[in-house]
Amino acid sequence: MNKPTCVKHGNHIEIPGLATVHSHAFQRAMRGLTQRKSQHAGSFWSWRGVMYRLAERIDPDSMYAIARLAYLELAMSGVTLVGEFHYVHHQPDGTPYDNRTELADAVIRAATDVGIRICLIRTAYMRGGFQQEMTAAQRRFSDPSVDLVLQDVETLQSRYADHPLVSVGLAAHSIRAVPIAANRELAAWADARQLPFHMHVCEQRRELEESIAEHGVTPIQLLADNGILSERFVGVHSTHLNSAEIHHLTHNNCFVNLCRTTERDLGDGLPPTVELINAGAKLCVGVDSHCGENAFEEIRAIELDARSQHEARTVVGNADFLLDAGTRLGYAACGLEAVWEQDRVLLDANDLSLIGLPESHLVDGVIFNATPRAVREVYVNGQQIVENGQHPETAEIKQAYVKAIQQLFDG
Numbered sequence: 254m255n256k257p258t259c260v261k262h263g264n265h266i267e268i269p270g271l272a273t274v275h276s277h278a279f280q281r282a283m284r285g286l287t288q289r290k291s292q293h294a295g296s297f298w299s300w301r302g303v304m305y306r307l308a309e310r311i312d313p314d315s316m317y318a319i320a321r322l323a324y325l326e327l328a329m330s331g332v333t334l335v336g337e338f339h340y341v342h343h344q345p346d347g348t349p350y351d352n353r354t355e356l357a358d359a360v361i362r363a364a365t366d367v368g369i370r371i372c373l374i375r376t377a378y379m380r381g382g383f384q385q386e387m388t389a390a391q392r393r394f395s396d397p398s399v400d401l402v403l404q405d406v407e408t409l410q411s412r413y414a415d416h417p418l419v420s421v422g423l424a425a426h427s428i429r430a431v432p433i434a435a436n437r438e439l440a441a442w443a444d445a446r447q448l449p450f451h452m453h454v455c456e457q458r459r460e461l462e463e464s465i466a467e468h469g470v471t472p473i474q475l476l477a478d479n480g481i482l483s484e485r486f487v488g489v490h491s492t493h494l495n496s497a498e499i500h501h502l503t504h505n506n507c508f509v510n511l512c513r514t515t516e517r518d519l520g521d522g523l524p525p526t527v528e529l530i531n532a533g534a535k536l537c538v539g540v541d542s543h544c545g546e547n548a549f550e551e552i553r554a555i556e557l558d559a560r561s562q563h564e565a566r567t568v569v570g571n572a573d574f575l576l577d578a579g580t581r582l583g584y585a586a587c588g589l590e591a592v593w594e595q596d597r598v599l600l601d602a603n604d605l606s607l608i609g610l611p612e613s614h615l616v617d618g619v620i621f622n623a624t625p626r627a628v629r630e631v632y633v634n635g636q637q638i639v640e641n642g643q644h645p646e647t648a649e650i651k652q653a654y655v656k657a658i659q660q661l662f663d664g
């Protein structure tokens with residue numbers, strides 16, 4: 254097994270394609286809308302209110318236009334694989350589309366039209382919360398049964414079986430949105446088929462309180478007690494963990510999916526990164542809400558945020574470890590470890606951010622200093638999708654995005 258690394262060829266530095274394991278592409282449309290101090294921007298839960306209002310209005314065309322722009326921005330940042338944690342499924346009143354996977358298909362088409370790989374993580378969402386009614390937006394997310402969720406997964410699997418850029422995974426949205434019995438069923442189904450199984454866990458302290466109120470234990474303890482953790486389990490965020498929970502995640506060889514730019518944006522808190530790494534956790538990264546689109550920042554934030562937390566330097570290890578989290582392990586978290594070496598990115602070695610790097614320290618320089626501006630060529634599954642720092646569809650994708658946003662917010 255090769256290890257990810259950076260190699261200099263003439264004026265280029267070649268790196269493996271970057272993987273962003275956790276994305277909600279439609280949230281790209283929220284940029285700029287939640288950054289002022291007001292009743293709408295004070296907490297994660299008020300941010301969620303703005304997101305719900307957007308989710309209520311989106312349709313298959315605007316979903317496609319927004320996702321295509323989000324994925325273009327990812328591709329221009331060196332990302333070759335996105336894991337899309339897809340939970341907006343139905344029409345605004347909660348009725349399924351005639352084609353039940355209409356919105357998933359729109360998101361998949363957005364990724365494949367840009368030319369990047371997508372793992373469509375079909376997300377189960379079954380209730381508003383413990384003893385909580387569903388809001389209007391949540392009706393669009395929600396399925397009345399596990400069977401319908403699994404039916405959609407099978408539809409997507411057979412529809413895209415021959416597409417080289419598309420794979421399918423399964424998720425339970427969260428402890429809050431999926432009752433534990435359904436969660437067990439979903440995880441067992443994924444496990445029997447060796448599919449990735451993703452879940453939001455321990456992002457906000459309120460989730461811990463709600464889990465204790467309903468089950469008497471914290472979320473990871475609950476998942477461990479119910480046999481849901483496995484080597485294909487991807488714990489998204491994993492911010493607020495106690496030492497027993499760190500042990501459960503690492504003992505079961507789970508992935509921990511940090512989304513630092515979004516977690517910072519939402520004020521989620523700092524994860525126990527050093528403890529997770531010392532215990533052997535498989536770390537990967539995600540752009541999540543698309544509040545920023547610098548894939549290199551997403552990776553280096555693992556180390557830089559841990560420095561702020563510990564008031565020390567070089568606390569999580571070396572840049573090779575971080576490059577592995579941003580590439581090979583991200584592919585593995587989407588069930589695609591076999592293909593990570595097929596995708597690659599060439600950076601301009603003379604870009605202002607990288608010029609003069611000693612060859613002995615290429616990986617360090619790339620991880621801690623590269624910007625999307627340095628991305629010159631991107632190859633996915635043998636196809637070149639970015640050439641000379643340009644994607645051929647950029648003008649059209651931008652135009653369609655602006656039109657879709659105007660219709661969404663003015664209509």
Ligand SMILES: [Zn+2]
Pocket residue numbers: 275277338453489541
């Ligand atoms: Zn998320």
